[in-house]
Amino acid sequence: MAGTNGVAVETEGLVKAFGANRAVDGVDLRVPAGTVYGLLGPNGAGKTTAVKLLATLLRPDAGHARVFGHDVVAEADTVRGRVSLTGQYASVDEDLTGTENLVLLARLLGHGRPAARDRSAQLLDAFGLTDAADRQVKNYSGGMRRRIDIAASILNTPDLLFLDEPTTGLDPRSRNQVWDIVRAVVDQGTTVLLTTQYLDEADQLASRIAVIDRGKVIAEGTKGELKASVGSGSVHVRLRDAEQRAEAGRVLTTALNAAVQLDPDPVALTATVNGHGTDLGAAEQAARALAELARAGITVDNFALGQPSLDEVFLALTDRKGPAA
Numbered sequence: 001m002a003g004t005n006g007v008a009v010e011t012e013g014l015v016k017a018f019g020a021n022r023a024v025d026g027v028d029l030r031v032p033a034g035t036v037y038g039l040l041g042p043n044g045a046g047k048t049t050a051v052k053l054l055a056t057l058l059r060p061d062a063g064h065a066r067v068f069g070h071d072v073v074a075e076a077d078t079v080r081g082r083v084s085l086t087g088q089y090a091s092v093d094e095d096l097t098g099t100e101n102l103v104l105l106a107r108l109l110g111h112g113r114p115a116a117r118d119r120s121a122q123l124l125d126a127f128g129l130t131d132a133a134d135r136q137v138k139n140y141s142g143g144m145r146r147r148i149d150i151a152a153s154i155l156n157t158p159d160l161l162f163l164d165e166p167t168t169g170l171d172p173r174s175r176n177q178v179w180d181i182v183r184a185v186v187d188q189g190t191t192v193l194l195t196t197q198y199l200d201e202a203d204q205l206a207s208r209i210a211v212i213d214r215g216k217v218i219a220e221g222t223k224g225e226l227k228a229s230v231g232s233g234s235v236h237v238r239l240r241d242a243e244q245r246a247e248a249g250r251v252l253t254t255a256l257n258a259a260v261q262l263d264p265d266p267v268a269l270t271a272t273v274n275g276h277g278t279d280l281g282a283a284e285q286a287a288r289a290l291a292e293l294a295r296a297g298i299t300v301d302n303f304a305l306g307q308p309s310l311d312e313v314f315l316a317l318t319d320r321k322g323p324a325a
């Protein structure tokens, strides 16, 4: 990666319009090599369009983008040789089995038959698909399908892998499997540009995140920076005794220096952990608040620290009531 200063992707003022709709509207990005970078945004934010521009599947209307120092327009062939894309719309053939798909794609990439078979078997094993290797992909579950899509995109280890919403619609167990795969891919030295609608996914995987909305980057930073800008999360408390709720509210307000909401459930309260006036992390602040409740003689049945939702992030970053449709 000589000459690129450890930068996998760099864009300046990148624009792509469909008619009057500026799907990508002046985006500046800098993705460090060897990391997972999250593009986080709601439906229609411009995530897939941005990925397609970087993968040379679309041509920008204005601005520049370079992948490992290569311009996506002037050096599109070079860029294509370095990247791989697992789309929302992937390339495996539904009528072929898992093995047939991977072997076919490996042969197209220039591997001889034995090498193609070896690599396919290795990936099917690594992705927990050995038992399904001889089944047609159209009979795979959603999670299996997502895994074979990713396997297909890393037959040749790419320098940069685009994962476009790799876990949308998957159950928690399948999401975790995909996350493990992404981590393994990065351990092999691949840079991953991940798009997602889920803050928790970006949080699990990405070192830096750009929040994108209506074609524009509205926030960028490390996970910590991003969360600090929107409040670190919410504390949910359930009490044994509804009569202690008013007192619990006072204790939490003081301990967390934040507004406390009374939930519809008469024994439950929610408070934001925002980090104002303290250097403590969210978990430490929450633990301290719990200790204060105990000291006040309030019996807590259940206590949870949740992350801000994507909705809360958008509310905090924009003045709108929730994400764009």
Ligand SMILES: Nc1ncnc2c1ncn2[C@@H]1O[C@H](COP(=O)(O)OP(=O)(O)OP(=O)(O)O)[C@@H](O)[C@H]1O
Pocket (backbone or CB within 6 Å): 018, 021, 023, 041, 042, 043, 044, 045, 046, 047, 048, 049, 050, 088, 197
């Ligand atoms: N080929 C196209 N022709 C016309 N408009 C398009 C095209 N592709 C995308 N758009 C529009 O551009 C905007 C951004 O779409 P894009 O697919 O990039 O969003 P996204 O962030 O990937 O959303 P999602 O989370 O739903 O996948 C949307 O308004 C969409 O309707």
Ligand SMILES: [Mg+2]
Pocket (backbone or CB within 6 Å): 047, 048, 049, 088, 164, 165
């Ligand atoms: Mg998309």
